[in-house]
Amino acid sequence: MTWEDKYLKQAKKIIKLYPQKRSAMGPLLHLAQSRDGYISDESISVISELVGVTEVQVKSVSTFYSMYKQEPTGKYLISVCKSISCEINDSKSVINAVKDFTGLNNNETDEEKLFTFEAVECIGACGGAPAVQVNYETVEGLTTEKVINLCKWLKDTTPDLIVADVLQEKFGGTKSFDWAIKDSSGSTGSVPGFQTFNTTKEEK
Amino acid sequence: MKETLLLTKHMREYPENSHLIDSYEKNNGYKTAKSALKSLSPQQILQEIKDSNIKGRGGAGFPTGTKWGMLVEDQEKYLVINADESEPGTFKDRILLERDPHQLIEGMILTCFASGIHKAFIYIRGEYAKPARRVQKAVEQAYEKNYIGKNIFGSNFDLDIVVHLGAGAYICGEETALLNSLEGRRGEPRLKPPYYPAVKGLYMKPTLVNNVETISSVPWIIANSGLEYNKLGVEGSVGTRIFSLSGHINNPGNYEIQMGSSFGEFVDTLGGGVKNSKKIKAFIPGGASAPWFRGDQLDIKMTIDDVAKNNSMLGSGAVVMMDEDTNLVSAAKSIVSFFAHESCGQCTPCREGTTWLEMILDRIASGRGRTSDVELLLDICDNISPGLSWPPKMTTICPLGPSAVSPITSLMKDFRDEVDKLIPSKVLL
Amino acid sequence: MNQKINLNVNGLVIESENDKLLIEACEDSGIHIPRFCWHKRLDPVGMCRMCLVEIDTPKGKILVPSCTTKVTDEMIVDTESDTVRKAQEGILEFLLINHPLDCPICDKAGECPLQDQTMAYGPGESRFVEEKRHFEKPLPISEIILLDRERCILCARCTRFSDEISGDPLIEFIQRGNKTEVNTFPNEPFKSYFSGNTVQICPVGALTSTSYRFKARPWDLKTTQSTCNGCSIGCTIELNSSQNKMLRILGVDNDAVNQGWLCDKGRYNFEYLNSKQRLLSSMKKVNDIFEEISLQEVFSDLKNEIIDESTKVKFFIGTNLTNEDYYTIKEFSKNIPAQNQTFYLNDDFLHSGKYQNTIDQASLNDLDNSDVIVLWAQDLKENLPILFLRIRKAVKNGVKLVIFGHSNQTLLDISDTFFGENIVSNNFEIIKDLNKIKDFKKSVSGKKVTAVIGKSSPFQSNESLDNLVKFLQENSEVKILRAYSKGNIFGAISVFDSVKGTKEFINDTSNDTPDLLFVVGADPVGSSIFSSNFKENIKKIKKVVSLDLFQHETSELSTYIIPTASTLGEKEGTFTNIEFRTSRIDKLVPSPGQSISDWEFFAGLINYCNLQEFSNSVHEINKKLYENLKSSNIPIFDNLDKPSNVEGIIHIKTPNVEISDEVIESNYFLGNKLYGDNATVRHSESISFLGSKKFIEMNEETANQYSLTNGICKLEQNSFSVNLTYNINNKLPDGLIFIPKNRRDLNKFNFLDEIKIFPGSQEGSLNVS
């Protein structure tokens, strides 16, 4: 078993960026996540080949980081912040709202593989608490209504591209700081939308 | 009280395009690097940084000039920008990455030139996708203009920059854990000694690790001289600093100010006062790791030394205000859970202790506390950070473990009654 | 570099060397600091934090882990202050909150550092009222190792060992923080030749051996120190028995030899001692059936031949005997009238080891002290596992490694230079003028070189090796380790004035059949690549006396079978290793039935035929071994038992191994795997199946030549054929085929003739047709 050419090509590109192959392990795991929706044993074997370590060494690294998921995630990874600034701005009710709407508990994914819900630590949006990320695209200044509308919208329109600025415009409130011009780039999956991983697009 | 805009000037004046190279160049961007690489020697740049007396903005507050001076000579050296910003309450690096990435890149060019470094990495926390995209775009633009790459500005100085994304681990903000992570390993802090980055850093080669804000300050310092920078602020806390203000506050946000005025002033002026004009019960002066202050300590001055004198720290520059209605036990629990969740797991006291503390706080918060718990909590804290003194003594490799102790000691010292009233008194043990 | 310094510990001044670790410095002066993660032979990680001590600094006293802190002159240390005690108590409480209280059913109980230190430094009762961490237990992570993650205290000893020392990181930390666990990859178990070491160094009962599970309690174990005779390294071991049954073997930290480590074969290959199949009494073949007879009858049967000078007597001798056995055989042969007797050793890989100019013998420690190690020998990982580890260690500390030939592939990734097919032919000859290989000459010229030299494959010529050694002698300061790999072969070489090999036996006996052959602890028919020739020639011999632990293909052909005691724990004696270091073999359990030591048989025979008054005390024989030697520190019991000689005693002898040297063209690269199909492994359940898989290896190119596609092929020669799997190994040169000759049936081929290779059919079973 191996990866399709498009992923292998990307992998080779990434490996070239670093003085030592092993440094590419992190990015390659993001790549694996974008391919499989989680870190599959198959991808672990591929990566161990690519960077020249044993499979269990890849597993060891991948399980250390919370963004590398060990089970398949839904189309939309909803991460609600529960750290201090959000906590004291009632993130609890936002969390409960999402739980109720999706019927999911922490780190669960629904059958349709639409939503994965998680309560996470600080996402650096404390000025816009309580804050949420959808596929690592940040929305700030949420309330229970707003977050439910957000979930509804995702469920009804099931966009393939998630754009922070779009979410913020539609559902956000107080921001951590002035976002200035609208940015139409976003994420295409349950990974950070990032050029190097081929996981970002511009919205028309 | 007013802001002093050095690092955030460009983004404030040209909000629309401050992240793009044209706008940056129109406002003298890259001019400093251009001329410096032609007319200044590495030593001269280093001297300017030393003269500026700027201290690291990542949390440890180590003098940057001294750090650069300690970099061991070697033909293979690295610069790693610490953009892992994950300390709860902190979002200042995010704005610098998102709104003015070229300022950081120019700072990196100057830094690398000063230290003879030809390969640099920007380690951005994985959750900062949008900032990372902006930085990556900026790096590409800089390459196109050959401001980085081979033979920059015809000075035959080469520099390559790689943007690297983390994957969700606060501990990777600790510089040696960050290096392990960048090497494709578990983000576990290394032993110091022997693994000081300046000696045995990335790939065991001499490495500079600096915070985003620190390096973003470099262009201004070189353009205006270190002595000019040193004039700003107060002794020991010179220059400007971006504070992230959050919590129960009317105008949360990032504010670039000269250090010296009091927290109270900061809150009332730039912060626009406390939400619903409530009173402040407690506040965190420098990120989740910092011991709390009481509402009646708002007059403490926002300088490294004043805060330290009062047994806390400015740390990452995150100020979190908690009003009179705040449930401080839940607040403390939130912070302790954070550290428990983020512990890398190497050190027994941190791995086992933080989780144990979390379990007990959880029981107390949900009304299942025992009268013996208060004492137990404090003793567990004492086994993680002996003496519960400040700055903390450690039984651990890195300061994360001891950080988890701060909220509990603060709670017990100043807000003991909030804990007691949650513990059902009739429970006999 | 290491200058002496003084530091003050708990008020008393102790001496040490700078850049020593505090915990070691204290240990050396008898101050014990509790620890879990620190291990003398592993890089420190400072994880468990149990070893915290207080040191004085300008900023006052601070707590530091003594396992990561180097001593400095005038350092002031307190290892017992209240702060330290409090910290230690805290650490232990932290370690215990998630540790199951299952000591009563734990193999480690009684020798468990966690248990002991809890007694010594631990808190009273637990203040932990929450739910403990839970894992499925125990998890088999290989055929021989079990993992109980609930007991694990995350000291990283096993993970560091497999990464740093053995170089097969198959066990690692998974998850993070409080969820951290140690584990292997699902479809990649802990398949390591060294996995047993992790069980030995695990400070709790998290890693255990299937072979020892629930077998005994430390307090009812009988123990003694001995030497492993598994290969010519001779690792220092501790034998553990209970009720006269061997139960466990542990590695002893002999700094000069194995430094605490053992290979899994050495550690687990002991269950055969208790096998039902052991020979219990002497037997004689009477019209093709073996009948029990007494030893006396055997003696009287043999007497006439023995005292008749016209009898042609030969000895075919195994490598698992003690020096005392060898000596008695030699004395026996001296005392009988027979002409030109010869001693043949049971090893297909012997090379002459006599080089043009005299050459210095290297010790294992020389590996660390040399600039370069030049290696050309059989696969060390398979045949001399601890030498493999010692070389890894030397390289880790900066020694350069140069490898010749196709055999040592598992060391390639840490080697600096590798000379493969364009320098070494498929017949293992050097095909280039060494002087013309620039980077080789450069890498050794004027350097301190330790050369590890031996045949990669039985068909390799002495000449090829001699040329390399000659070159090294001319260009560098070279010392040599002759990689004769089997058991106590250096003991045999030291005792006998001259020995020959298996091929020589065939040549000699083909021309001139002996009348009387003693086969002592050897099964050439079952193990030599000349198996078929052995069969023929032995059949022709009138009387064959075979001494052994088990009945085997060679003893089947003999006239008499004598049951013997094993060198592993069943007899006393001495063993001489690859560097001519002699150490003690000790007895811990009785040998079964009427089995006797090999020396007892020959001593008895000498006396029976009253050739001389021969001693029947191993102690006296041992004294005689070196009687004509003047040196004060000769390797005899009296000296070896002195504490000052715990590492054994080196007494070097230039080998006199007579190996004929015709170059044999062959495409077959014959080697032994660590686990093979020999009597002892076969009769040790825990590991028996590890040596059962049959396969060959070749590169893709070669596989195509034979149009092999589906992973299975068929080897055929005359009427004999074997179906087996072939593994693609592209590190092998075109045309060369690796055959693990010690796997069942594979030595039945005559490798001097062609073996046909056909694609195999999937359904075709993997058995002999």
Ligand SMILES: Cc1cc2nc3c(=O)[nH]c(=O)nc-3n(C[C@H](O)[C@H](O)[C@H](O)COP(=O)(O)O)c2cc1C
């Ligand atoms: C647990 C822990 C987390 C840290 N997180 C960060 C961080 O997110 N960003 C950062 O710049 N420094 C962080 N630091 C500080 C770094 O270790 C290092 O001191 C800093 O990046 C050096 O840059 P500076 O000198 O420019 O401040 C952290 C330190 C610790 C102990």
Ligand code: SF4
């Ligand atoms: S203190 Fe905690 S986070 Fe820091 S190294 Fe130790 S276990 Fe890891």
Ligand code: FES
């Ligand atoms: S022995 Fe020193 S930290 Fe474990």
